Amino acid sequence: VQLVESGGGLVQAGGSLRLSCAAPGFTFSYYDMSWYRQAPGKERELVATITSAGGSTNYADSVKGRFTISRDNYKRTVYLQMNSLKPEDTAVYYCKAMGAVPVVRGVVYWGQGTQVTVPS
Numbered sequence: 161v162q163l164v165e166s167g168g169g170l171v172q173a174g175g176s177l178r179l180s181c182a183a184p185g186f187t188f189s190y191y192d193m194s195w196y197r198q199a200p201g202k203e204r205e206l207v208a209t210i211t212s213a214g215g216s217t218n219y220a221d222s223v224k225g226r227f228t229i230s231r232d233n234y235k236r237t238v239y240l241q242m243n244s245l246k247p248e249d250t251a252v253y254y255c256k257a258m259g260a261v262p263v264v265r266g267v268v269y270w271g272q273g274t275q276v277t278v279p280s
Contacts, residue, residue, distance in 0.1 A: 208228075
């Protein structure tokens with residue numbers, strides 16, 4: 161099983177990026193999806209979560225109003241739209257799949273990460 165992230169890069173403060181995480185190898189709609197990030201020297205932190213059917217989202221306080229998580233279950237892809245980027249958003253961003261239905265409860269997959277850099 162593989163989660164394939166893309167869309168990271170270098171962007172100036174105030175700019176935007178859209179991260180994508182494709183999940184071609186499993187029943188995507190069975191999983192809640194999250195984005196995490198890890199800055200150098202810091203612990204990995206939860207950025208945003210979306211439930212398996214896309215009906216509910218949650219965000220870290222630090223990104224509320226700037227980031228939007230969404231998913232397309234037909235394309236088996238989750239997105240993170242990041243606007244008004246700040247230098248403190250610089251990190252490696254990871255997507256995570258968490259089993260949300262009984263048949264896959266407790267199953268967790270991680271992506272390999274994509275770097276986002278916002279110079280100060």
